[in-house]
Amino acid sequence: MRVLDALITGLAQGAMIALIALGYTMVYGVLKLINFAHSEIFMMSAFIGLFLITMLGGTEHPLLAGVGGTLMAMVAAALIGMLVERIAYRPLRNRGKSSLVRVTPLVTALGMSVLLQNLAQLMFTARNRSYPQLLTGSLSLGPLSVGTSRVVILLTAVVVMVVLELIVKRTWFGKAMRALSANEEAARLMGINTSRVISATFALGSSLAALGSVLFCLDQSPVHPSLGLVVGTRAFVAAVLGGIGSITGAMLGGLLIGVLGELLKLTSFSGGTDIPAFLVLIVVLLVRPAGLLGSARAEKV
Amino acid sequence: MTVSRRLFGSALAIVTLVIATGTGCSKSSNDIPVGAYLSLSGSDSTFGIDTRDGIELARQEVNEKGGIKGRKVNVIYEDDKSTSQEASNKVRQLIDRDKVIAILGEVASSRSLAGGLIANTKKVPMVTPSSTAVEVTKDREYVFRTCFTDAQQGDVAARFVFDTLKKKNVGLFYVAQDNYSAGLAKSFKESLQKLGGTIVVEKGYQSKETQFTTLLSDLKASKPEVIFVPVYYNDMVQIARQAKQLGMPGSMFIGGDGWDSSDLIEGAGEALEGAYFTNHYAPDVPWPNSQAFLKSFKAKYNHEPSSLSAQGYDAARLLFDAMGRATELTPEAVKTALVQTKDFAGATGTLTIDKDHNANKPIVVVQIKGKKFTYASQLMAQ
Numbered sequence: 001m002r003v004l005d006a007l008i009t010g011l012a013q014g015a016m017i018a019l020i021a022l023g024y025t026m027v028y029g030v031l032k033l034i035n036f037a038h039s040e041i042f043m044m045s046a047f048i049g050l051f052l053i054t055m056l057g058g059t060e061h062p063l064l065a066g067v068g069g070t071l072m073a074m075v076a077a078a079l080i081g082m083l084v085e086r087i088a089y090r091p092l093r094n095r096g097k098s099s100l101v102r103v104t105p106l107v108t109a110l111g112m113s114v115l116l117q118n119l120a121q122l123m124f125t126a127r128n129r130s131y132p133q134l135l136t137g138s139l140s141l142g143p144l145s146v147g148t149s150r151v152v153i154l155l156t157a158v159v160v161m162v163v164l165e166l167i168v169k170r171t172w173f174g175k176a177m178r179a180l181s182a183n184e185e186a187a188r189l190m191g192i193n194t195s196r197v198i199s200a201t202f203a204l205g206s207s208l209a210a211l212g213s214v215l216f217c218l219d220q221s222p223v224h225p226s227l228g229l230v231v232g233t234r235a236f237v238a239a240v241l242g243g244i245g246s247i248t249g250a251m252l253g254g255l256l257i258g259v260l261g262e263l264l265k266l267t268s269f270s271g272g273t274d275i276p277a278f279l280v281l282i283v284v285l286l287v288r289p290a291g292l293l294g295s296a297r298a299e300k301v
Numbered sequence: 302m303t304v305s306r307r308l309f310g311s312a313l314a315i316v317t318l319v320i321a322t323g324t325g326c327s328k329s330s331n332d333i334p335v336g337a338y339l340s341l342s343g344s345d346s347t348f349g350i351d352t353r354d355g356i357e358l359a360r361q362e363v364n365e366k367g368g369i370k371g372r373k374v375n376v377i378y379e380d381d382k383s384t385s386q387e388a389s390n391k392v393r394q395l396i397d398r399d400k401v402i403a404i405l406g407e408v409a410s411s412r413s414l415a416g417g418l419i420a421n422t423k424k425v426p427m428v429t430p431s432s433t434a435v436e437v438t439k440d441r442e443y444v445f446r447t448c449f450t451d452a453q454q455g456d457v458a459a460r461f462v463f464d465t466l467k468k469k470n471v472g473l474f475y476v477a478q479d480n481y482s483a484g485l486a487k488s489f490k491e492s493l494q495k496l497g498g499t500i501v502v503e504k505g506y507q508s509k510e511t512q513f514t515t516l517l518s519d520l521k522a523s524k525p526e527v528i529f530v531p532v533y534y535n536d537m538v539q540i541a542r543q544a545k546q547l548g549m550p551g552s553m554f555i556g557g558d559g560w561d562s563s564d565l566i567e568g569a570g571e572a573l574e575g576a577y578f579t580n581h582y583a584p585d586v587p588w589p590n591s592q593a594f595l596k597s598f599k600a601k602y603n604h605e606p607s608s609l610s611a612q613g614y615d616a617a618r619l620l621f622d623a624m625g626r627a628t629e630l631t632p633e634a635v636k637t638a639l640v641q642t643k644d645f646a647g648a649t650g651t652l653t654i655d656k657d658h659n660a661n662k663p664i665v666v667v668q669i670k671g672k673k674f675t676y677a678s679q680l681m682a683q
Contacts, residue, residue: 002515002518002519002522005514005515005518006515009512009514009515010515013512126344126346127347127564128535128538128564128568130538130539130542130567130568133542136546137546138546147514147546216511219512220511220512220513220514220539220543221511221539222535222538222539222568224535230509230511261512262512262515265506265515265516265519266515266519270477270504270505270506270507270516270519271476271477271478271505271506271507272477272478272507273507273510274507
C-alpha cells in the first residue's frame with residue numbers, strides 16, 4: 001500500500017523531471033551542446049509563474065490563475081530560451097571547425113547559467129518564496145487516495161509527451177529537427193533554415209521546462225535563485241541516463257530517477273536518496289555508454 | 302620586463318591607496334574600538350543586518366549614557382559576505398589594522414568557528430550572539446557566547462515534550478547531512494530516552510529535498526504522538542503544507558530555533574497552527590528587559606525585532622557591561638571581566654557565563670497561535 005503510494009508519487013516526480021530533461025536532450029540532439037543555462041530558464045520561469053499566478057488572483061481563481069499563469073510562463077520561458085540562444089550561442093556557431101568548436105559554446109553555456117542565477121538573485125533576492133496552494137485535496141481511486149496535484153501532474157505530462165512525440169514524428173518542424181540532428185550541413189543544403197529550427201527547438205524545450213517548473217513549485221517547492229541547480233542536476237542525469245539526444249530516453253530516465261528516489265525514501269537510505277540514483281547512472285553508463293535508449297552511432301572526430 | 306614593472310607599480314599604488322583609505326577610516330582616537338564581523342551581504346544577509354540593528358541600538362544607548370569609562374564606543378562593522386574565508390580575513394583585519402579590544406560576531410556557527418580561531422590565537426575576546434554549535438566555544442579561551450547551545454536546546458525540547466506535553470512516543474525527522482539538524486535531533490533523542498520516552502520512528506532526508514509526502518506518510522504510519530523536526534524554516538514550510546494534505550495537524554510538530562522566521566507563518570499558514578518550537582526569544586515574552594528592548598527597538602526602526610536583533614543587542618550589551626567592569630580597557634582585562642559575568646539581565650533572559658564560556662539562561666518555548674509566534678513557556682538550560 002505504502003509502496004503503491006510511493007510509486008505514484010515517484011511517477012509524478014519523474015514526470016516533472018522528464019519535462020525538464022526534454023529540454024536538455026532536444027538541444028543536445030540538434031546542436032550537440034549541453035545547454036547548462038536550461039536549469040536557469042527553469043528557475044526563471046518558476047519566478048515568472050509565481051508572479052503571474054499571484055497577479056491572476058492566486059487561490060481566489062485557482063483555475064484561471066493556474067492554467068493562465070502556466071501558459072503565460074511557458075510563453076515567457078520560450079522567449080527567454082530564444083533570447084539566450086540568439087545572444088550567447090548563435091554568434092559562436094559557424095566559427096570554423098577546430099576542436100574549440102565544441103568547448104566554446106559549452107563554456108558560454110556555463111557562463112550564461114551563472115549570469116542568469118546571479119541576475120535572479122539581484123532581481124528577486126535569495127529569499128524563498130512559496131507558491132499559493134492551488135492543487136489541494138485528493139481524489140480517491142478505489143482504495144487509494146491520490147493527491148490532486150499528482151493526478152494533474154501525471155495527466156499533463158502524458159498529454160505533453162504524446163503531443164511532443166507527434167510534433168517530432170509527424171510535423172514538418174519535427175522532420176527538420178531530426179534532419180538537423182542527423183547532419184546539420186546536409187540539412188542546410190536541403191533548404192532547411194537551420195537557425196530558425198534551432199531557435200524553435202530552444203523555445204519548445206524552454207516552454208516544457210516552464211511547465212515542469214510551475215507544476216513542481218505548485219506541488220512542493222518554494223522558488224529561489226538556486227532552484228535550477230537542485231532540480232537541473234537531476235534532470236540532466238535523467239537525460240544522460242535515458243540516452244542524451246533521445247526524447248523517449250529522457251522521459252524514461254526521468255521516470256526511473258523519480259520512482260527510484262521515492263521508493264528509497266521508504267528505506268533507511270532516506271537521508272541519501274541521490275547516492276543509489278547516481279550509482280545506477282554509473283552502472284548504466286558502464287554497460288551502455290550511450291545511455292538506455294541512446295544511439296551508439298560512432299562519431300567522426 | 303616593462304610590463305611586469307608597470308604591473309608592480311600599479312599594484313604598489315593600489316596597496317598604498319588601500320592603506321591610506323584604511324587609516325582614514327578609523328574614528329577619533331579617543332573612542333573605544335570594538336569590531337563586529339557579520340554577513341551583511343550574500344546568502345545570509347538578513348542574519349547579519351538584523352544582528353547589526355541590535356548592536357547599533359546597544360551602542361547608541363551606551364553612548365547616550367556617557368559611554369564606558371568616559372569614552373565613547375565605536376563599533377567597526379565588517380562584511381564577511383556570508384563566507385568563512387572572509388570571516389577569518391575580517392577578524393584578522395579588525396585586530397591587526399583597527400586594533401579592536403573585543404569582537405562581536407557571527408551568527409552562523411561555521412563562520413564563528415573560522416573567526417573565533419583567529420580571535421583566540423591573537424588573544425582578543427570574541428562574543429557570538431547566535432552561534433549554537435557546541436564546538437564554537439570549545440577549548441577556546443577567548444570565545445564566548447550569549448545564546449544557548451544545540452545540546453541545551455535539544456535537551457529542553459525533550460523535557461518540554463515529555464514533562465509539559467506529556468507525550469512519550471515521539472518521531473524524529475531531520476536533514477541527514479546537516480550538522481545543525483542532525484546534531485539537534487541527536488541531543489533530543491538522548492535526552493528523551495533518558496527521561497523514559499521512546500523514539501518510535503526516525504527519518505533523515507537529503508538536504509534540498511522538496512518532496513516529503515512519502516517520508517511523512519512513512520512517519521505517520523508508526524503513529525507518533527508528536528514529531529520533532531529540527532530543520533530550517535524554508536524546509537518546514539513545505540513539510541507543513543504536505544503534512545496538511547496527509548491530514549497531520551500542525552500541533553503534531555515540534556521544532557527548534559531554525560523555525561524562527563516570519564516566512565514560516567507566511568508560507569505554512571494554518572498548516573502549523575498549534576506547533577511549538579524552542580527559541581531564544583518571543584516578542585511577548587514576559588521579562589521586563591525584553592519589553593524595554595522591544596519598545597526602544599520599535600522606536601528606532603519602526604518594525605518588530607527578530608530574535609537575531611535581540612541576540613545582537615544582548616551580546617553587545619553584555620560586552621559593554623564587561624568592558625565597564627574591566628580593570629582597564631585591554632583585551633586581556635575585558636576577557637577576565639567576561640568570564641566573571643553573572644546574572645546579566647538581557648532582553649533574551651538573565652544569563653550567567655559558565656566555565657565553558659556558554660550562557661546559562663532560560664530557553665523560550667514558542668507556540669504558533671492564530672498565525673503568530675506567542676510565548677508559551679520557558680525552561681532553564683542545563
